[in-house]
Amino acid sequence: MRLSQLFFTSLRDDPAEAEMPSHRLLLRAGYVRQLGAGIYSLLPLGFRVAKRVEQIVREEQDRIGAQEMEMPVVHPAEVWKQSGRYYKIGPELVRFKDRGERDMVLAFTHEEIVAILLADLVQSYRQLPKMVYHFQTKFRDEPRSRGGLIRVREFVMKDAYSCDRDDAGLDKSYRAQYAAYERTFKRLGLDAIAVGADVGVMGGSGAHEFMVLNEYGEDTLVLCDQCGYAENQQIAEVRKPDPDPEDALPMQDVETPDTTTIEALAAFLGVPKTRTAKAAFFVTGDGRFVVAIVRGDYDVNETKLVNAIKATGGLRPAQVEEIRARGMEAGYGSPLGARDAVVVVDELVMRSPNLVAGANRVGWHIRNVNVPRDYSPDVVAEITEAREGDQCIRCGSPVTLRKGIEVGNIFKLGTDFTVAAGALYLGEDGERHPIVMGSYGIGVGRNVACVVEAHHDEKGIIWPEEVAPYAAHLVAIGAAKDPQVTHVAERLHEVAQGAGYWRDILYDDRDESPGVKFTDAELLGMPWILTVSPRSLAAGGVEVTNRATGERETRSIEDVEALIRGEGLPATV
RNA sequence: CGGGGUGUAGCGAAGCCUGGUUAUCGCACGUGCUUUGGGAGCACGAGACCGUCGGUUCGAAUCCGACCACCCCGACCA
Numbered sequence: 310m311r312l313s314q315l316f317f318t319s320l321r322d323d324p325a326e327a328e329m330p331s332h333r334l335l336l337r338a339g340y341v342r343q344l345g346a347g348i349y350s351l352l353p354l355g356f357r358v359a360k361r362v363e364q365i366v367r368e369e370q371d372r373i374g375a376q377e378m379e380m381p382v383v384h385p386a387e388v389w390k391q392s393g394r395y396y397k398i399g400p401e402l403v404r405f406k407d408r409g410e411r412d413m414v415l416a417f418t419h420e421e422i423v424a425i426l427l428a429d430l431v432q433s434y435r436q437l438p439k440m441v442y443h444f445q446t447k448f449r450d451e452p453r454s455r456g457g458l459i460r461v462r463e464f465v466m467k468d469a470y471s472c473d474r475d476d477a478g479l480d481k482s483y484r485a486q487y488a489a490y491e492r493t494f495k496r497l498g499l500d501a502i503a504v505g506a507d508v509g510v511m512g513g514s515g516a517h518e519f520m521v522l523n524e525y526g527e528d529t530l531v532l533c534d535q536c537g538y539a540e541n542q543q544i545a546e547v548r549k550p551d552p553d554p555e556d557a558l559p560m561q562d563v564e565t566p567d568t569t570t571i572e573a574l575a576a577f578l579g580v581p582k583t584r585t586a587k588a589a590f591f592v593t594g595d596g597r598f599v600v601a602i603v604r605g606d607y608d609v610n611e612t613k614l615v616n617a618i619k620a621t622g623g624l625r626p627a628q629v630e631e632i633r634a635r636g637m638e639a640g641y642g643s644p645l646g647a648r649d650a651v652v653v654v655d656e657l658v659m660r661s662p663n664l665v666a667g668a669n670r671v672g673w674h675i676r677n678v679n680v681p682r683d684y685s686p687d688v689v690a691e692i693t694e695a696r697e698g699d700q701c702i703r704c705g706s707p708v709t710l711r712k713g714i715e716v717g718n719i720f721k722l723g724t725d726f727t728v729a730a731g732a733l734y735l736g737e738d739g740e741r742h743p744i745v746m747g748s749y750g751i752g753v754g755r756n757v758a759c760v761v762e763a764h765h766d767e768k769g770i771i772w773p774e775e776v777a778p779y780a781a782h783l784v785a786i787g788a789a790k791d792p793q794v795t796h797v798a799e800r801l802h803e804v805a806q807g808a809g810y811w812r813d814i815l816y817d818d819r820d821e822s823p824g825v826k827f828t829d830a831e832l833l834g835m836p837w838i839l840t841v842s843p844r845s846l847a848a849g850g851v852e853v854t855n856r857a858t859g860e861r862e863t864r865s866i867e868d869v870e871a872l873i874r875g876e877g878l879p880a881t882v
Numbered sequence: 883c884g885g886g887g888u889g890u891a892g893c894g895a896a897g898c899c900u901g902g903u904u905a906u907c908g909c910a911c912g913u914g915c916u917u918u919g920g921g922a923g924c925a926c927g928a929g930a931c932c933g934u935c936g937g938u939u940c941g942a943a944u945c946c947g948a949c950c951a952c953c954c955c956g957a958c959c960a
Binding site for chain 2 (some may be wrong): 320322323324325326327328337343345346399401418447449452453455466468506516518528626715748752784786787788789790820821822824825826827828829840842843852
């Protein structure tokens with residue numbers, strides 16, 4: 310490919326809006342362009358990288374017997390009404406009407422469609438198990454996109470679906486995908502770690518997210534270096550040792566002016582935060598008022614809270630008036646005297662004697678509150694957020710908190726979708742059973758960005774060979790001084806044309822200064838930079854630079870042709 | 883949705899506070915000559931609905947208002 314012909318331009322200055330290195334480099338090097346918030350075009354270079362990422366994913370899916378297919382982007386809303394997600398998912402699901410005033414949605418994901426196809430195609434246990442996948446555009450109207458390709462609204466995802474007779478079959482499919490993901494991310498050059506995860510709106514019984522550690526990540530991971538424990542903070546638990554035993558003392562009002570925060574309260578009373586109880590107020594999507602109590606040194610984990618009370622539609626913070634209407638006072642709140650509220654108490658609070666809690670009047674708290682002596686919880690659950698340095702739930706060593714980007718996920722879905730769609734099979738026992746599903750996603754564009762995050766330096770991108778858009782970047786210098794330069798460069802380019810689509814090379818045939826060409830070659834990031842110049846010819850051929858290591862040596866034209874043909878660079882000596 | 887920020891040429895910026903010639907600069911772009919191993923030089927040139935609409939004013943990129951878009955933090959998130 311001649312650079313002079315490529316639909317592309319590189320930028321000297323960093324675009325103002327790009328913060329993440331991957332976003333900055335992909336814009337500057339001409340791989341992507343933004344059309345709107347969370348909506349991107351892939352330019353030819355970016356498209357080729359995406360195709361190479363897809364190919365790696367495809368090969369690893371094929372290897373475990375998954376079959377590639379394609380499902381639509383536009384769905385009749387009935388499909389989503391039938392599964393219930395039409396009502397469960399908020400405005401992220403784009404709804405519209407077609408010309409016949411029929412309700413339609415844009416594909417958010419494809420579980421429903423697979424379930425419908427299963428109902429159509431599978432009658433007998435003899436037809437199971439099956440695993441299918443496709444690469445297809447998803448549209449999710451995210452409240453906020455960010456980080457370039459990291460979080461977008463329109464994106465291509467590889468989503469695979471396993472279809473099994475029972476949970477044992479699902480486990481087997483799940484393990485196969487787990488292994489396929491490990492191979493996939495390794496080939497992409499990503500150090501992905503699998504963490505236990507919340508199942509969210511997908512439902513089901515278990516999930517892992519594959520995470521790449523990154524400071525711009527949106528998820529927080531709880532990791533134990535000692536035993537390898539790794540979970541998303543949304544569900545991670547830590548050991549919380551029993552407080553020292555004490556006799557329960559009688560409650561006692563105490564005046565505490567201007568102490569609406571735990572910090573202020575603990576400082577005012579001269580007690581550690583561990584001796585206080587914190588109240589947080591929420592309203593669920595299904596309209597329930599919730600007061601959650603954790604010990605003052607912890608924060609409420611909303612995911613755990615949602616799961617503890619099975620709140621559909623999530624949680625929102627309660628308004629001051631709503632809190633007051635339930636007999637409580639923001640900043641001085643506790644379940645003492647609360648009404649019309651679901652009281653959820655963290656299990657550690659149950660074990661902690663004589664805490665300071667809100668008195669539900671401004672400027673007052675109460676000492677020596679003990680649960681359940683002084684109020685009755687509706688739900689007792691573990692609802693705190695794991696903290697840096699807390700004890701690992703498995704081995705007791707201090708855990709660390711790290712930010713991560715989710716590059717893939719795997720879910721044990723179960724039978725919710727197949728039951729809703731009537732996807733039943735006739736078993737050996739002569740009975741009808743719902744097909745058991747799993748779903749497995751990898752976002753292509755996000756992975757492209759993560760590869761750049763992991764493989765770049767101050768000069769530009771450094772593509773791993775398997776995802777590079779071109780095999781090499783050929784720079785011709787000094788063509789005016791020596792016609793041999795153009796001759797050799799043209800010949801190498803011709804060899805590349807005959808070597809196949811992915812062995813093609815980028816040939817910088819522009820009339821630019823050497824500095825511009827070298828700078829662009831390093832910015833664009835092909836694994837090999839080939840320099841043809843009067844100097845290289847005098848030294849016996851073509852200068853070959855390894856972009857990753859910076860090593861360079863002059864090799865014969867024949868050696869370079871072998872490299873281009875994919876035969877590797879013959880060893881020296 | 884809440885908080886903060888930004889919108890001036892393809893990119894990056896200045897000008898705005900304190901209204902007043904033809905809106906400025908660098909890069910990129912076009913033509914010509916020179917140059918060719920690390921973002922070349924000279925000359926000439928083209929390119930701008932100053933985000934949109936409205937208002938104030940003799941006069942608005944500049945002041946006021948509304949709206950729109952994008953970015954960042956939060957909420958949200960497969």
